[in-house]
Amino acid sequence: MVKHQPLQVYEKQVFVSFVTGIYGCRWKRYQRSQDESSRWECTWFVILCSSFLLLLFWGYFWLMARNDFNDFNWLVYNRSGEWRDETMPILASTTVGFCYVTFLLILALFHISLGQQLNLYWVHKMGVLATLLTTISGVIFVDDLWGDEWDILLASLQYTAPFLHLGALVTVTAISWLVAGYVVRREKSNIQVMVLFIYIVVLLALCLAPLTFTCPCIMDRHSLKPRPSVIGRRGAPMLAPENTVVSFNRALQHGASSLEADVTISVDGVPFLMRDHTLRRTTDVTKVFPARQYEDASFFNWTEIRSLNAGQWFLESDPYWTAASLTAKERSRIGNQTVCSLVEMLRLAAKANSSALLNIHKPPPEHPRYRSWFMDTLRAVQKAGIPLKRVTWTPDTDRGRVRGLHQTTSEKLSVEAIRQRGITSLTLHYSKASHKELQEYLANNVSVTVYPVNEPWLYSILWCSGVPSVSSDAPHVLRKVPYPIWLMVNTGPLPIFHCTALWRMSGMQNYNPEHIMLSAVARRSSRDVNIMKEKLIFSELNNGLSSTEELSLYPENGYVRYSHGGLSR
Template sequence: MNLHWLHKFAVTVTLVVTVISVISMEQLWGEEWDILLLSFQATGPFLHLGALAAITLLAWLVAGQFARAEKNSFQAVLLLTYLTVLTALYLVPLSITSPCLMEKSNLGPKPAIIGHQGAPMVRSVPELCRQAPMLAPENTLMSFQKAIEQAASGLYTDVTISHDGVPFLMHDNTLRRTTDVEKLFPERVGQDSSMFNWTDLQALNAGQWFLKDDPFWTVSSLSEADWALAGNQSVCTLSEVLQLAENSSKSILFNVRRPPPEHPHRESWINVTLHTVLQSGVQQQHVMWTPDTDRQLVRQKAPGFQQTSTVKKSVKILQEEGIVRLNLRYNQASAQEIRDSREGNVSLTLFTVSEPWLYSVLWCSGVQSVTSDAPHILRKLLYPIWIMPPDEYKLLWITADVISFIVIIGVFVLQKWRLGSIRSYNPEQIMLSAAVRRSSREVNIMKEKLIFSEVNNGLGSAEELSLYSANGYEGYTNEAITPRDQQHNARMQTNYAQKTL
C-alpha cells in the first residue's frame, strides 16, 4: 500500500498481462499440458540425480548459516527444513515410474513412423505418409509423389467433399492458408471449402503459398524443376491420390470431414466417399477406413477395408466391432492400454510424435506406430535414448544417496570448524573489522571498546593502557584524530584509571 503510484501501475499491468498470457496459453496449448507428465517418465531418473546434486551443493551455504547462527531456534528450523527436503529427495525414486526402466531383452520392435507433415525417410519399418510438406505443398499430388520416391509404404491425407460431390484433399476448413482464394474469390475467403464447386476449386493455385511462406525453411533447397513444379500445383482430388497409391502399391489412410448442415451432401457424404474409393480400383486391403458413420454399411460393400477407429474404446469393444486399427493422440493411451491393444491384435498408432525423447518413451511402452512431423529425425534412433534395468537404477539411486549423505556430513563438519569460533569473538572486533575503512566518531569509540576489552582479557593495568596511547593509539585508524576525539579519549582513560584504583 505504501508503493509509489508508478510502482502500483507497473505491478497492475504485470499482473494483467500475466493473467492474459496464462489464459491464452491454456486455450492454445491446453492439450499440450499432458506432455509434462510424459516428460517426467523420460527425465525422472535424471531430474532426481540433478536435484540431489543441487541439494548437496546447497549444504555449503546451509552449513555456513548454521555455524554462524546465534539463536538455537534458528538453527533448529534451518536444519529441520534442510533435512526434510533432503529426505524427500532420497526417497523420491520410490515414486518414479518410466517404461524405459526395463530389461533390455524386453524391448519391442521399433515403432513404425507415419509421416505427418514431413517427407518420411524411414526404410527399415513400414510407415504411412500424410504428405511431404517439407519438400512440396501439403495435400498436393507432388507431395505424395515425393513421399513415394522416399520409399513410404503408405499415404495419409484429409478429405473434404465439394458442393457438387467431388471428394478432394484439404486439411483446413477454409482455403485461405493453402490456396490463392483471396486473389480469385476475395469475397469468399472465409467460406467453408466444401461450399465451392469443383470447377472453382480447379482454378485455384495450391502451391504458390508454399514458395512464399516457406513454412519449413526448405524452399531454398529445392531444385529449379521442383521449384517450378511446386508453384504450379492445384487442388488434388481423392481419385488422383487413390490412383497414385494403386499404381505404387501403397496403403492409404484418410480422414473424411463431414460437410456443414447446409451442404447438399450432408447426409450422403459416406456414400459419396465410398463410391469414389471403389471406383478408383485401389485394392481394398490397402484402404484404412476411419469414419464411424455407417461403418456396418461400409463393411458390407467393402469387406476388405482395414477398419480404423479414431475414438478411444476398449480392446473388447473394438474386437466386437471388427476394428483392427486405432489412431489416437499420444496422451490418450496409457502404458497398460498400449499393452492391451498389442495383446488384442489391435494396431495402435499415436500422433503427433516428433521429439526423440517422446518417441523413446512410446517405444519402451510397446507402441506399434506413431505419426510424426519429423520422421527424418526419428529414423536416426536405432535405440531408445536411454533404457535401464530396474536393479541397475536401484543401485545407482542408493549409491548417489550414500555419496550425497557423506559429502553433506563432511561439509557441515568443515563449516563448523571454519566458522564455529566466530561466535566467541568480541562483537566489537567484528564490527571494527567491517568498518575498518570508515571514518567516523563511532568507529573510534569501537576501537576504544576493543582496547578496553583486550585490557580486561590480558593487559590488566593502567600502565599498559597508557603504553598503548604513548605508542600511537592513533595508528588504529587511517586518519588523524580530531581535538574533540583526543579530549574524549583522555576522559575515557581517566575514568578507567579511577575504576582500576
C-alpha cells in the same frame, strides 16, 4: 600531545561492488550494509524465486510442446484468421525473461553468501513484476486456447524424469552451503529450525522421488520391440505444402510406410484433400474468388478447386522455416502445386506399395452430397486401384457398409467394445493412452497408431512401449532415430538413493579467536562490530603485551595495526 586517530586502509572489493551494484545499484562502499534484510526485501526475494520457478515451468512446457507447434499455430489461425508462427515470439520472450530472472536470482544468492543486505533496485523490481505478470497471462491464454496440451507434461516426464531428478539433486546439493551458512548466522532459533526442516524435507522428497517414476525406457534391452513404422500425416508438411502430391512424395522419400490425409467432398461429389473448413490458408482463393473466401470448402466444385494454387502460400509464409533450404527446382515445383484429389493420393500410395489412412470430413446437412458422401468416397477408392486392405477407414458411421477396409477409430474404447464394433486398430492422441493401457491393447492384439509424434523423445518413449506405428508431421526427423535415444537397464527393484553432504567443515585451524568472535557478529550492525573490535583490542592491551608485540586486526574492509608504541600502518 597529539592524539593519533586509527587509520583504515580499505581493500578493493571488485566482485562485491559488481554484485551489489547490479542487483541494488549500490556501487559505493558506504551504500552497502551487512545488517539483516528488511521484510520488504525478503518479500521481493520470494517474488524473485517464484518468478524463476514459474518461468522454469513455462520454459519446460514450451520445450516439450515443440512436438505440437503446428497444432498451436492452427488453433491460433482458427481464432484470428491469420496464419503465422506464433511460437517464435513466445519462445523469444520466455528465453529473455528466464535469463533475466535467473541472473538476478544468482546475484541474490551471492548477496546471501557474502553476508550483504538484500536491496533490489526499483528498476529490477518493475522488471521482475512485469515478467511475472506476463508469464501468468501466457499461462491463462494457453489454458483457454490450448488447455489439452498440459497433458504433454505428464507424457514428457516418462522421458525426462531421471534427468530432472538428477538436476534437482545437484541444485539442492549446490545450495546446501548457503543454507548452512544462513542457519549458522541467524540468531533466532525458530527460524533456524524452520529453514533446516524445509531443506531436509525437500532433500528426503528428492531421494524418494524415484519410487514414483514410470518410464517405458527402463527395460531389458532384449525386450525392445521393432521400430515403429511412420505414417506421413498430410505427407511431409514441414518440407512441402500439406496434402499435396509433392508433400506425399517427400514423405515416402523419407521412409514413411503409410500416408494420412484429410478428405473433403466437393459440391459435385469429388473427394479432395483439405484440412481446413475454408480454402483461405492453403490456397489463393482470396485472389481467385475473393467474395467466397470464407465459404466452406465443400461448397466449391472440383473445377473451381483445381484452378487454385496450393503451394505458393508455403513459400510466402514459410511456416516451418524450411523454405530457405529448398533448391530453385523444388521451389518452382512447390509453387505450381494444385489441390490434390483423393484418387491421386491413393494412386501414389499404391505405386509405392504403401497404405493410406483417411480422415473424412462429412459435409454439412445442407450440402448436396450429404447423403451420398459415403459412396463418393468408396468410388474414389475403387477408381484409384489400391487394394482395399491397404486403406484404413476412420469415420464411426456406416461401418457395416464398409467391406474389405481396415476399421479404426480415434475414440479410446475398451477391448470388449473394440471387438463388438469390429474395429481392428485404434488411432489415439499420445495423451489419451498411458503406458499401461497401451500394453493392454497390444496384449489383446489391438494395433495402436499414436499421433502426432514429431519429436525424437516422444518417438523413443512409444518405441519402448511397443507401439507399432505413429503418425507424424516430420518423417524426415524420425528417420534419423534408428534406436531409442536412451535405454536404462532395470537392475533391480530397489532404487538408488543419492546421498548429499549438508555441510563441509574444514580450515578451522586457520582461525584465531579474534576471527571466530568477529565472524560470529558478522550479521550485526556496524556499530556493534566496532564495539567488539575495541573490546578485543583493549583486552589484549590490558593483559600486558610487550612493546614489540602487535595485535593485527583484519576487518572486512582493510586493516589497522596497533602497538604500545603507537599506531603504524
